[in-house]
Every structure is written in structure tokens, then in C-alpha cells.
Amino acid sequence: MLKSSSAIAAALVAALTSAAAAEGELNLYSSRHYDTDERLYTDFEEATGIKINRIEGKADELIERMKAEGANSPADILLTVDTSRLERAKDAGVLQSIDSAVLEERIPANLQDSDNQWYGFSQRARIIFFDKNDVANPPMTYVDLAKPEYKGMVCHRSSSNVYSQTLLSAVIENHGAEAAKGWAQGMVDNFARDPQGGDTDQLRxxxxxxxxxxxxxxxxxARALRKDVKGLTPEIEMIGWVFPAQEAEGAHMNLSGGGVAAHAPNKDNAVKFLEYLASDQAQQYFSAGNDEFPAVEGVALAESVQKLGEFKADDVDLSAVAKNVPEAQKIFNEVGWN
Known part of the structure; x- marks a missing residue:
């Protein structure tokens, strides 16, 4: 990840507080469902005078809505979770390319679309957790998860989940489709139960x-470290974790990000909002409020996130990873990963 530039940061603050910015509104379509994001919105409104109008829903529904609205869509910004959904929005033609020196400087190249249609603003590492009482030698890489020695021990989400799709897409990008299919088959062979539930359920x-x-x-x-999560926090000391592939590609990262809508009626305000999300202030909210890793290097981490320790992240181009999702879905179907 790139380090922030003081000059760019100063310019960003000046732009946000300028009289030119203090007008109009912004129509935000968001599938992020975190109460802590309220601080992001209110601070932007106070700094700029730009009023944010929000429409919230599931990512795919919002993308379909933007498609149906076409040139008459009021949407200025789409915010969503995971690279695959951001790429889906791009493929659907509901985003547009933008020019922003601030975003180019502050958001690492591998965390943004190759055509500048979407940018990642926060990250989550997808890693391996294990029962310290029962597993003396946990898998150290994603590839290791498919080893026969872990037969009947592994829990994972379903293949319809975007996190599963993006992880397999990254395996394809890093190791090739043939190796990825062998890995997926090994995972299916090692499942302790049929794929089900969300990530918290995998930990429970x-x-x-x-x-x-x-x-x-x-x-x-990290959320369960910070506050009580039913069925998890009281026994959390029994759980160990591994940041995978530290001697190879590094830990796979999921993104939360956004882009400017294709027919944004308030495009200038939309770009200002994305630039605000790249500011140190907003980046700290992502970590402190939702236990995420900032996209911008050098931003302070929440205590809960710091407890996880330092690690090497996979710096694979996530735009390229997103393009592997159709191949990943084909592999899921072939190996019977439901």
C-alpha cells in the first residue's frame, strides 16, 4: 500500500472546506449496512455543506435498479462490499471512469479498477481460524486447507457467497485454473458440514x-474482540488464527469500495465524496468503527485490529481477480461446492 502524501492530504482538506464544495447534494446508493458509517456521512456534510440522500439495499438489487433507471437515475455514488460486486457494477455499465489526483495518490493501484471506475476504501483479510485445543498444526496456506490431513475438519461459506467467489478467483489468478479446481475439490472433501451461514457462523x-x-x-x-458477540466472544480465547501464505502470495484481501454512477447528476460532489473516503479521517473511521483495515497506508488501526498482528497482504491486482469470478463459479459447480 502507498504512503499518504502530505501535500495531497492538505489539498484534499482545502477542497472539502472550500466555498465551491459547500453546495448541492449527493445521492448515495449503498449496500454497506454499518451504523458506524453515519459518522462518515455527517462529517462530510458538515465539512462541505453537501447534503447526502441515501438509498440503501442489497448490492445486486441496487445495481439492477441503476440499470433500470438508466440515464434518468438519480444515483451519484454506488458503495458496496467485495471486488466481485464492484466489477459486476462496472460490467453492468452503471459506473463511469473519473480523474482524481487525490485517489490516484492515496489508493494503491491494486485496490482500484484499471479504468478508474471503482476504488477500494477499506479491506478485510480472509484468513484461517482454528481450534487451538484440537489443531496442533494448522494449515499455513490456502492450498494447505485442501490437504487430506484436514478431512472432515473445515467449515466455509457457500459458493453463492461473494467472499467464496473472490477467494477462489484469487487462487485462480495466483495458481492457475487447474490448480484452483484441485484446491476446490480438496476443500469439498475436507468440509466438516455442508457450507452454510455467514462468517460469524464459521467462527461459532x-x-x-x-x-x-x-x-x-x-x-x-476483531469485532468479537472489541465487543460481545453471542456464541463467540465468551470462548474466543480457544480460537487461533493464521494469516495464510506469508512465504508466498500473502493473505487474500476483500474490499469495500465504490464508484461514481454512470449518469451522476452531481458528479463533482460525487468525486469529492470519494476523495473524502480516502482522507485520513475517514480511513480511521473504517478501522475504529467497523474493525477494517484502511486502504491508505499509515492510518492508525483500531485496537481490535492491532491485536491481530502484522502480516503480508496479497498485492494481486483485484481488478484482475474480479474478472475470474465466472471461471470460479464454473469450478464450484464442477466440484459440487454448494
């Missing part, structure tokens, strides 16, 4: 004894 499976090993995004675990 360790507590209940249904699983010895599970895969989940870090912010679900």
Missing part, C-alpha cells in the same frame, strides 16, 4: 465443535 462452528478449522474475514473476529 469452532466454539460449538462442529469445525476444527474455518475461514472468515478478519473484521468478524
Amino acid at each position: 462452528g469452532l466454539v460449538s465443535g462442529e469445525c476444527d478449522i474455518s475461514v472468515a474475514n478478519t473484521y468478524y473476529f
Whole structure:
């Protein structure tokens, strides 16, 4: 990740507080469902005078809505979770390319679309968790999860989940489609139960004894370190974790990000909002409020996130990873990963 530039940061603050910015409105379509994002919106409104009008819903529904609205869409910004959905929005033609020196400087190249249609603003590492009481030698890489020694021990989400799709898409990008299919088959062979539930359920499976090993995004675990999560926090000391592939590609990262709508009626305000999300202030909210990793290097981490320790992140181009999703879905179908 790139380090922030003081000059760019100063210019960003000046732009946000300028008289030119203090007018109009912004229509935000968002599938982020976190109460802590309220601070992001109110601070932007106070700094700029730009009023944010929000429409919230599931990502795919919002994308379909923007398609149906066409040139008459009031949407200025689409915010959503995961690279695959951002790429889906791009493929649907509901985003547009923008020019922003601020975003180019502050958001690492591998965390943004190659055509500048979407940018990542926060990250979650998808890592391996295990029962410390039952697993003496946990898998150290994603590839290791498919080893026969872990047969009947692994819990994971279904193939219809975007996190599963993006992880397999990254395996394809890093190791090739043939190796990825072998890995997916090994995962299916090692499942402790049929894929089900969300990431918190994968972690609760360790507590209940249904699983010895599970895969989940870090912010679900960090949240349970910060506050009480039913069925998880009281027994959290029994859970160990591994940042995979530290001697190879590094830990796979999921993105939360957004882009400017194709027919944005308030395009200038939309660009200002994305630039605000790249500011140190907003980046700190992503970590402190939702236990995520900032996209911008050098931004302070929340205590809950710091407890996870330092690690090497996979710096694969996530725009390229997103393009592998159709191949990943084909592999899921072939190996019977439901």
C-alpha cells in the first residue's frame, strides 16, 4: 500500500472546506449496512455543506435498479462490499471512469479498477481460524486447507457467497485454473458440514465443535474482540488464527469500495465524496468503527485490529481477480461446492 502524501492530504482538506464544495447534494446508493458509517456521512456534510440522500439495499438489487433507471437515475455514488460486486457494477455499465489526483495518490493501484471506475476504501483479510485445543498444526496456506490431513475438519461459506467467489478467483489468478479446481475439490472433501451461514457462523462452528478449522474475514473476529458477540466472544480465547501464505502470495484481501454512477447528476460532489473516503479521517473511521483495515497506508488501526498482528497482504491486482469470478463459479459447480 502507498504512503499518504502530505501535500495531497492538505489539498484534499482545502477542497472539502472550500466555498465551491459547500453546495448541492449527493445521492448515495449503498449496500454497506454499518451504523458506524453515519459518522462518515455527517462529517462530510458538515465539512462541505453537501447534503447526502441515501438509498440503501442489497448490492445486486441496487445495481439492477441503476440499470433500470438508466440515464434518468438519480444515483451519484454506488458503495458496496467485495471486488466481485464492484466489477459486476462496472460490467453492468452503471459506473463511469473519473480523474482524481487525490485517489490516484492515496489508493494503491491494486485496490482500484484499471479504468478508474471503482476504488477500494477499506479491506478485510480472509484468513484461517482454528481450534487451538484440537489443531496442533494448522494449515499455513490456502492450498494447505485442501490437504487430506484436514478431512472432515473445515467449515466455509457457500459458493453463492461473494467472499467464496473472490477467494477462489484469487487462487485462480495466483495458481492457475487447474490448480484452483484441485484446491476446490480438496476443500469439498475436507468440509466438516455442508457450507452454510455467514462468517460469524464459521467462527461459532469452532466454539460449538462442529469445525476444527474455518475461514472468515478478519473484521468478524476483531469485532468479537472489541465487543460481545453471542456464541463467540465468551470462548474466543480457544480460537487461533493464521494469516495464510506469508512465504508466498500473502493473505487474500476483500474490499469495500465504490464508484461514481454512470449518469451522476452531481458528479463533482460525487468525486469529492470519494476523495473524502480516502482522507485520513475517514480511513480511521473504517478501522475504529467497523474493525477494517484502511486502504491508505499509515492510518492508525483500531485496537481490535492491532491485536491481530502484522502480516503480508496479497498485492494481486483485484481488478484482475474480479474478472475470474465466472471461471470460479464454473469450478464450484464442477466440484459440487454448494
